Amino acid sequence: MPGFTGKTLLVTGAATGLGRAVATMAAASGARVAVLDVNEAEGRKTAAAVGGRFWRLDVADPSAWRDVVADIEREFGPIHYAHLNAGVMTQGLGESLAGANVESLSPDRYRQVVGVNVDGVFFGLQTLLPRMNTAAGEAVTVTSSAAGLVPIPFDPVYALTKHAVIGLVRSLALAYANARTRINAICPGGFASPLLPPEFRTAATMSAEQMAAEVVDLLLTGATGETRLKLKADAPAQAVSPPFPTLA
Numbered sequence: 001m002p003g004f005t006g007k008t009l010l011v012t013g014a015a016t017g018l019g020r021a022v023a024t025m026a027a028a029s030g031a032r033v034a035v036l037d038v039n040e041a042e043g044r045k046t047a048a049a050v051g052g053r054f055w056r057l058d059v060a061d062p063s064a065w066r067d068v069v070a071d072i073e074r075e076f077g078p079i080h081y082a083h084l085n086a087g088v089m090t091q092g093l094g095e096s097l098a099g100a101n102v103e104s105l106s107p108d109r110y111r112q113v114v115g116v117n118v119d120g121v122f123f124g125l126q127t128l129l130p131r132m133n134t135a136a137g138e139a140v141t142v143t144s145s146a147a148g149l150v151p152i153p154f155d156p157v158y159a160l161t162k163h164a165v166i167g168l169v170r171s172l173a174l175a176y177a178n179a180r181t182r183i184n185a186i187c188p189g190g191f192a193s194p195l196l197p198p199e200f201r202t203a204a205t206m207s208a209e210q211m212a213a214e215v216v217d218l219l220l221t222g223a224t225g226e227t228r229l230k231l232k233a234d235a236p237a238q239a240v241s242p243p244f245p246t247l248a
């Protein structure tokens, strides 16, 4: 498999969990990594551990995206790869999902979840694609979820956001079919990370490192438009196709 030697990788949500594992694995295979997160303390630790640099970025803020990407390019040169991975569930970190029902969800929290999981991916792609397509290209992998492909009654708003980004990835892959940059999505089942609510922690069958290996493979070799589902550590990932190719 080709590596990341001489390439720059941007990772959002890279302070902890899957983003940190991808940053670590890619750096070990030669990438210069831009570590982006709102969690400054853990983000700086990740950046130091991978020999990269930390930028504070709230992915839901479009003007911050433009500023941070311009700064990364000044420091590292063109961005070759991006993992748009920052994400939240409807409950706060460490809280039970019991409070994540639609009736009691506050408008502010609803906007936050959609802001990180959907706006964050959209503004990232909007900022990065024109720049990557006029430079060397390569790939953007978006972290969706198994909850982007099937219903999850325990967090319907999370499912909404994860379905949304699959629609965006598949549509942009067709809209940009002839462009240099491949766009695809990873759909993990449960893996151990701070995001998981306490009641699901024992059910997670995979580690963040096992998921990261799949993300690295998607970045380096995944097809554009591919939506890849990985449910168990010991079972192969599978590409999930839409029921028919397009409405056009």
Ligand SMILES: NC(=O)c1ccc[n+]([C@@H]2O[C@H](COP(=O)([O-])OP(=O)(O)OC[C@H]3O[C@@H](n4cnc5c(N)ncnc54)[C@H](O)[C@@H]3O)[C@@H](O)[C@H]2O)c1
Binding pocket: 012, 013, 014, 015, 016, 017, 018, 019, 036, 037, 038, 039, 057, 058, 059, 060, 085, 086, 087, 088, 089, 116, 143, 144, 145, 146, 187, 188, 189, 190, 191, 192, 193, 194, 195, 196, 204, 208
């Ligand atoms: N853990 C699982 O079982 C699981 C399953 C499927 C999908 N996912 C997805 O994997 C991705 C990574 O999650 P994780 O499980 O590693 O959890 P995590 O909490 O360790 O990582 C999420 C990261 O996103 C960052 N973040 C949150 N809001 C942000 C914002 N506004 N701007 C920038 N960064 C922000 C957090 O600080 C954190 O570092 C998420 O998109 C999540 O939805 C996780």
